[in-house]
Amino acid sequence: MRHVIPRGVAVVAGGLIAVGVTLAADLDEVRRRGELVWAADQEGGGPHVFPDPADPRRITGFEVELADLVAGELGVKARFQQGQWDRLPLLLDQSADCVINGIELTPERRRDYGCSRPYFGYALQLLGRRGSPPATFADLTAAGPSGLWRVGVLTGSAAETELRSRAASGELHVEVIGYDGTLDSLEQVQSGVLDAAVMDDCIFTFYADRFAGLRTIDRPFAGGLYTVLTSKATPALVAAIDVALGRLIANGRLKSLYDRWDLAGRQQMLMLRDAAEIPPARRRSLGELVRQSVPLLLSSAGMTVLLSCAAFPLAIAVGLAVAIGRLHGPTWLRPLLTGYVEVLRGTPLMLQLYAIFFLLPKIGLALPALVAAILGLALNYSAYESEIYRAGLKAVPLGQFEAALSLGLTKWQALRHVLVPQAVRIVMPPVTSDFIALFKDTSVCSAITVIELTKRYSVLALSTGRIVELALVTAVLYLAMSWPLSLLSRWFEARLERTAGPTQ
Amino acid sequence: MIEVESLTKHRAGLPVLDAVSLRGVDGGVTVLVGPSGGGKSTLLRCLNGLETFEGGGITIAGHRLAVGPHSDVGLHELRRDVGMVFQQFNLFPHLSVLDNVMLAPRAVLKVPAEEARSRALDLLNRVGLGSFAAARPATLSGGQQQRVAIARALAMRPRVMLFDEPTSALDPSMTSEVLDVIMDLAKAGQTMVVVTHDHGFAKRAATLVVELVAGRVARQGRAEEIL
Structure with a gap:
């Protein structure tokens, strides 16, 4: 049998390359399909999205439950789509309606994507080995025992952006090393290759028992907000997600979800209520x-x-x-x-x-x-x-x-x-x-x-x-x-x- | 200098050499003749240890080969004294003609470069190819390549030279240039064993002719008696 590419598809594909429109479905299409396809990386780990220890074929995590709640508000079912974390946004042009996976709200994302209202407030935490320097976050502002402090982060994460900009400005004496796996940097701190790591505090809290040789250093030094990421081409979808999140905050279901995952629900609700709007970044020539x-x-x-x-x-x-x-x-x-x-x-x-x-x-x-x-x-x-x-x-x-x-x-x-x-x-x-x-x-x-x-x-x-x-x-x-x-x-x-x- | 006693070799259960005994002529030319598959080439290859055998023994140029796997060290010693020329020349294609001739004296005998070079050039002149020293083997005719192969074997100053059908792969027009070189060696008193189908050459050169048929010595004697 011959496979013929319909002319319409070819024209649309040509248009895609030419002007960068996307194929992501808008709200109507999501409703017609009866499914909200949300992308995340289960390798990213807990408490966000991770394989269920009781049945590794299933995934679990607070964002899995959040996706179910949001999809429920839209009147559809949630379907999970696996992707590599630092490339998840690319799936929006392919197979996913949205990304729900600890995506920080930044000016650049506000410019390039459809970003929902924040659904979670994160805090960046410095982590080190018990009994080894640095003793405080302030120690990073001066050289370490062997020059620059070696600090591991997740590639593409807010921790990486934050540390790199502080290192570039001369505020911190650190060499920032990016890893593809969330826990890679913790492994490397534990084995002595790195001096410290920086990540969202809720991740370390979740895995702390596995890394008994590590400790938190000071209180979190920076923070931000997670957003549900969608394509710019689906404005109706992102508006509907905003409404859904608003209802989940108002009716207390989001707070009880966070409380179930030990994520300080009340504190989260206060943060989300008072979250300031982040203006989109300027597009560079x-x-x-x-x-x-x-x-x-x-x-x-x-x-x-x-x-x-x-x-x-x-x-x-x-x-x-x-x-x-x-x-x-x-x-x-x-x-x-x-x-x-x-x-x-x-x-x-x-x-x-x-x-x-x-x-x-x-x-x-x-x-x-x-x-x-x-x-x-x-x-x-x-x-x-x-x-x-x-x-x-x-x-x-x-x-x-x-x-x-x-x-x-x-x-x-x-x-x-x-x-x-x-x-x-x-x-x-x-x-x-x-x-x-x-x-x-x-x-x-x-x-x-x-x-x-x-x-x-x-x-x-x-x-x-x-x-x-x-x-x-x-x-x-x-x-x-x-x-x-x-x-x-x-x-x-x-x-x-x-x-x-x-x-x- | 060459003594073969009841040499027996099997291949796939069949005898290739069946109790072959002969004594080569010191300073003379021993010619092995006989039908294809009679065991001539196998016998020759046994003489420098390229093949092992199951019965009997060989003494050649003062070295002894016995039944079973040969020791690497023993073979290495033996082959310094026993040169071999193959039907298919087997020149080293990545080396120039001169380097083909110089390789073994340099690598095995550790002859200094200058000495090895002049010795190689002498040999190439002797086989009439002095002007081809810088050429690659592939650019030479078959007859010329075989003469280089002879010079290469002579460079080790072997006490015995073995020739395995040296002209079979050549056009008839080129056989004489190779045979002339071998005849010159014979006149100079080089001890040789030659496997050949060329009865004309055998008659001219042989001191002793040995006919192998079905792995056994059928006849041996002077050329005019056998051929």
């Missing part, structure tokens, strides 16, 4: 955007180059050694090396980076993020390179090995002078193509706080709302880096064809 973002993108592109150029030679060296070991090493070694290859090829790079960065500190081996990233990439790619080299070594005719041996060369001399140089030439094209693949895989390293080009793009795109323009700039930067690599590999191939034809 394209020129301003380019001036502000290109230097940042360029420096992150430098990180991408550094990661690939440091990791790939290591991957090749280890991969070649593994390939030689599997083909010519002692018999007892071969199954071990096969296991090495299968484990590294068969598990995601992301997990390997996590293991190196988050698990090694638990056995006392804390590696800096950059070193962990390079090591992880190198190990992961060494498995692929070893398979390529193994094929390359097997592709060298047996007669070459016999000729070398019959000249009196030892097995290792034959490998070094005869087999490996020929294998290297044979595998040059797939190895180059792997280098380009690794080059793009460096983006996974953002999971362990290394900010490279893709991460920088998504942070900038979300903070400025200029998703398309910045995507173009980022794509151009990637191409500018990978295109020369392709040329280089073609030049190599041409050169090899000239110099080394077949023997016979």
Whole structure:
């Protein structure tokens, strides 16, 4: 059967790209459907949205109940949509009507999205290790025992924005390190990699038992409000949500929900009643955007180059050694090396980076993020390179090995002078193509706080709302880096064809 | 210098060599002839340890090969003294002609670069290819490549040279340039074992002809008696 894209869809899709209208359903569509699709990240954890300990297939949390209440007020059912937390707003153009997941109300969001009235007041809390500095929040205003205080935050959170701006203004002597997981920074404080972490106080309160070695430092030092985020294209929906929230506040159901979750319902209601309106931020001109973002993108592109150029030679060296070991090493070694290859090829790079960065500190081996990233990439790619080299070594005719041996060369001399140089030439094209693949895989390293080009793009795109323009700039930067690599590999191939034809 | 006693080798349960015994001629040319599959090449490959065997033994250039897996060290020693030229040349395609000839003396005998180079150039001149030193093997004709392979084996100054059908992969027009080189070696008193189908060459060069049929020595003697 042929699939034909209806002309109307094509026109709408074209319009989307051209002017950035969205497909999100407005209130009527939500009612017709009978479902309010709300997006959140269950990995974000409690008390907001998290897998029910009693039945991990279900989700629970105060925002899950809030979504049910709001949907009930609209006369529909709530349906949950999973997404990655720092990209949840992008789902508004795709599959979700709204985001309910600890989204702070900021001037930029007021400008770029439809924001409901606040439904929760949060407070930012500094957390540290028991018995270790800093002792007070004020300690952060001077240098720590080893220079800047290392403080972890959730990437894209209010804690990150707040700390970065205070660090940039010189008020705080901190290095801010962003993590993708809510609890990652707590793990890192506990294992001694970080001096402190900052997060919403209700999150720490919820998980405090799991991190017995950590403590709160002073009272919360800043705070803000959570909003239900919707698309600008659905004004009727956001108005209806505002009305729903107003009713839930007035009839006491929101207060009792918060009390059930131990979130100080009365205090919350007072905060919501007195919450001041936040004016939307000004939209920046394209020129301003380019001036502000290109230097940042360029420096992150430098990180991408550094990661690939440091990791790939290591991957090749280890991969070649593994390939030689599997083909010519002692018999007892071969199954071990096969296991090495299968484990590294068969598990995601992301997990390997996590293991190196988050698990090694638990056995006392804390590696800096950059070193962990390079090591992880190198190990992961060494498995692929070893398979390529193994094929390359097997592709060298047996007669070459016999000729070398019959000249009196030892097995290792034959490998070094005869087999490996020929294998290297044979595998040059797939190895180059792997280098380009690794080059793009460096983006996974953002999971362990290394900010490279893709991460920088998504942070900038979300903070400025200029998703398309910045995507173009980022794509151009990637191409500018990978295109020369392709040329280089073609030049190599041409050169090899000239110099080394077949023997016979 | 070459002594083979009751050499027996099986492949897939069938005898390839069945109690083969022979004594090579010191300073002479021993030619192995016989139908394809008769065991000539296998015997030759046993002589420098590229193959193992299940019965009998070999003494060659003062080294002893016995039944079972050979020790790496022993083979390494043996192959310094026993050179081999293959049917398919097996030149190293990533190295120049000169580097092909220099590699083993440099890597195995640790001959200084300058000495290895002049020795290699002498050998290339001797096989008529001095002007091709900088060329890549792929740019040479088959006959030229085989002459380089001979020079490469000679660079180790072997006491015994083994030739495995050195002209079978060549156009007929190129066989004589290779055979002439081998004849020159024979006149210089190089001990050699040559596997060949070329009876004309066998008649000209052989000191001793050994005919292998179905893995056994069918006949052996002077060329005019056998061929």
